[in-house]
Amino acid sequence: MKLVAVTTSADRVAAATIPFKMLGLGVVPLPCIAVEPVADDLLGLVRESAAVADLIVISSRRTIDILWPDGDLPACDFAAVGPVTARAVTERGGEVIRVGRAGAAELARSLQMVVSGRTVIWPHARGADPQPIELISKAAAVFAGPVIYGSVPQPPGVDEVDVVTFASPSAVAGWQLSRELAPETIAVIGDTTRRAVEEAGCSPAVVAPEPTFQSLAESVAEYLGAAA
Structure with missing residues (x-):
């Protein structure tokens, strides 16, 4: 075998x-790898920003576990990278409006028109591919892309x-x-x-x-x- x-x-x-x-x-x-979240005060600021966003882009289930360990998601729209991540959002009561089944780049391209005029936050890992994030940052009216954890080799x-x-x-x-x-x-x-x-x-x-x-x-x- x-x-x-x-x-x-x-x-x-x-x-x-x-x-x-x-x-x-x-x-x-x-x-x-070992996962190291950023400091609690920084996570608190990200939660505050997410609470007033129109759309939150989620790259992985880990993002949800770190930001909302109690499962209490903000009342806004969500977009998710992959069906597993989308399922993690819906299991916690979140509304997923778009799922990228071929990765972050495909999701970002599909969201360009959706995010126009909206406030968007994309919390992500240190070292994430910057191109999809930059694409959304240019298309959204207001954008934040905070690093919330790092993966240490x-x-x-x-x-x-x-x-x-x-x-x-x-x-x-x-x-x-x-x-x-x-x-x-x-x-x-x-x-x-x-x-x-x-x-x-x-x-x-x-x-x-x-x-x-x-x-x-x-x-x-x-x-x-x-x-x-």
């Missing part, structure tokens, strides 16, 4: 392995694997703190992570078509089946 490394943060890695296991893949959890364990999966540039950086990118087959979520792998001198064999671990697992399973 081929072994697949899942490299997201320790607090998310158990859930992230489930789609791979459901597809019969051997999974090795190898967290490569961490060295993974030394378990042998056949495939390594990455969902963020920080995970790519963490992997390289203790391991080489080759000869493992590399699979990634999103263009930003793909570019991080390429900048490290490798080319991913698999790029998931949607920004979810389910899509990544399905893409890896398909690739391994074709390569068998």
Whole structure:
């Protein structure tokens, strides 16, 4: 059985392995990042800004967990990157008006006309792709794009694997703190992570078509089946 490394943060890695296991893949959890929210006073300011926004763009479930751990979302419209993030918003009573199924860039393009004349906030991780954020900042009447957490690279364990999966540039950086990118087959979520792998001198064999671990697992399973 081929072994697949899942490299997201320790607090998310158990859930992230489930789609791979459901597809019969051997999974090795190898967290490569630690998540560090910004100071509480800064998070408070972001919550105040979000409370008066017309639209909040949410990139991940983690954003909701950090800003609104009690689940009490502001009474405004939401746009979400990916169906998993959208579901996290609706589960907490939020109104999702747009879902980007092909990443942040696709969502930003689809929102350009929607945000015209509106107050928009896009809380995000440090190191997020700046281009989608800039696109919305130019189209909205009032815009804020605060950093609310950082993903700090961490060295993974030394378990042998056949495939390594990455969902963020920080995970790519963490992997390289203790391991080489080759000869493992590399699979990634999103263009930003793909570019991080390429900048490290490798080319991913698999790029998931949607920004979810389910899509990544399905893409890896398909690739391994074709390569068998």
